Amino acid sequence: MEKQKKYCIGCGILLQDENMMQEGYTTSIENDICSRCFRMRNYGEYQIITKSNEDYIDILKSVNKTNDLVLYIIDLLNVDKDLTFFRKYINNKAILVLNKRDVLPKSVKDEKIIEYFKNANLNFQDVIVVSPKKNYNIDDLLFMIKKYKTSKNVYVVGHTNVGKSTLINTLMKNYSDNDCFLTISPLPSTTLNKISIKLSDDLTLIDTPGLVDRGNIVNYVEPTLLKKINPKKEIKPKTYQLKKGQCLIIGNLVRIDYVAGNKNSFTVFMSNDLKVERFNLNNVLKLKDLNPHEMDVLFHEDIVISGLGFIKVVEEAKVVVYVDKNVDIYTRRSLI
Numbered sequence: 001m002e003k004q005k006k007y008c009i010g011c012g013i014l015l016q017d018e019n020m021m022q023e024g025y026t027t028s029i030e031n032d033i034c035s036r037c038f039r040m041r042n043y044g045e046y047q048i049i050t051k052s053n054e055d056y057i058d059i060l061k062s063v064n065k066t067n068d069l070v071l072y073i074i075d076l077l078n079v080d081k082d083l084t085f086f087r088k089y090i091n092n093k094a095i096l097v098l099n100k101r102d103v104l105p106k107s108v109k110d111e112k113i114i115e116y117f118k119n120a121n122l123n124f125q126d127v128i129v130v131s132p133k134k135n136y137n138i139d140d141l142l143f144m145i146k147k148y149k150t151s152k153n154v155y156v157v158g159h160t161n162v163g164k165s166t167l168i169n170t171l172m173k174n175y176s177d178n179d180c181f182l183t184i185s186p187l188p189s190t191t192l193n194k195i196s197i198k199l200s201d202d203l204t205l206i207d208t209p210g211l212v213d214r215g216n217i218v219n220y221v222e223p224t225l226l227k228k229i230n231p232k233k234e235i236k237p238k239t240y241q242l243k244k245g246q247c248l249i250i251g252n253l254v255r256i257d258y259v260a261g262n263k264n265s266f267t268v269f270m271s272n273d274l275k276v277e278r279f280n281l282n283n284v285l286k287l288k289d290l291n292p293h294e295m296d297v298l299f300h301e302d303i304v305i306s307g308l309g310f311i312k313v314v315e316e317a318k319v320v321v322y323v324d325k326n327v328d329i330y331t332r333r334s335l336i
């Protein structure tokens with residue numbers, strides 16, 4: 001008789017008890033979770049699995065074939081470089097959920113953040129700012145879901161690490177008696193498959209694996225450093241008045257040389273645990289062996305260092321940014 005297929009309730013992988021070296025291994029098929037999820041939850045031991053982004057695109061295509069509502073999740077500290085990417089694949093009705101509100105300063109108004117995304121004309125039914133970690137705006141989100149859903153099923157999609165599984169766990173904790181044990185972690189590719197979670201008789205949330213951003217710094221730092229990079233608390237922005245010829249060094253990971261422009265203001269929005277230092281650029285050689293990237297920053301733009309956060313620059317500036325060669329850096333209109 002053929003064995004019945006069973007999937008991990010933490011990450012969605014097909015469970016198997018035959019090969020320890022392969023995905024989905026569990027000591028006994030009686031278990032509900034795989035060994036990888038078990039170790040992440042109980043010991044904080046993380047094991048990176050590299051998922052191909054074709055799988056992610058296949059998932060988007062399969063969601064597109066349904067008529068179901070989609071929650072598109074964005075991490076406010078790591079806003080996608082290309083916001084239109086999602087719409088290349090998904091025509092469904094969708095709500096834009098701006099997640100991890102708690103890490104941006106309280107002084108920034110939600111309306112201002114929402115306005116930024118509404119101006120991008122991305123064709124969402126609605127836009128909402130939330131923080132599942134702080135249980136912020138989750139009631140309003142559920143209200144929106146009920147208002148716009150087209151069937152029982154609601155898909156939760158977005159890049160890896162934006163907090164999709166955390167959001168579903170929080171919705172379930174708040175509004176359902178059913179158990180929900182989605183595994184969450186600070187590493188990319190935690191969720192490996194679609195997972196349906198029944199919140200009530202007329203609402204099922206479907207978690208999905210996220211798109212891995214190869215340019216995100218989390219792929220290139222030691223797991224121990226991840227804790228420092230991922231802000232746990234509200235970011236206290238650090239402002240520096242810089243003159244041409246000065247530089248900022250951030251957490252021994254990034255160096256920004258200000259090479260041309262008038263007296264200028266640089267505000268760093270990154271984890272409080274990352275030390276920021278200012279030097280005269282001729283006096284220090286630190287991090288100069290990293291890949292240099294010359295950039296022209298326009299009036300009121302941010303310099304984004306993928307996975308770390310951003311630096312708001314007020315006036316026009318020419319800068320040289322030194323960072324690991326794989327990490328994506330770019331400018332965008334100031335978020336806040």
Ligand SMILES: Nc1nc2c(ncn2[C@@H]2O[C@H](COP(=O)(O)OP(=O)(O)OP(=O)(O)O)[C@@H](O)[C@H]2O)c(=O)[nH]1
Nearest residue numbers: 133160161162163164165166184185189190191210
């Ligand atoms: N500060 C903050 N961190 C959050 C919040 N929600 C999730 N996180 C953190 O973000 C990281 C990723 O969370 P996950 O829920 O695993 O993200 P995901 O989108 O499911 O990731 P994949 O399964 O890899 O696609 C974890 O370290 C979470 O603790 C939030 O509201 N605020």
Ligand SMILES: [Mg+2]
Nearest residue numbers: 164165190191
């Ligand atoms: Mg997940």
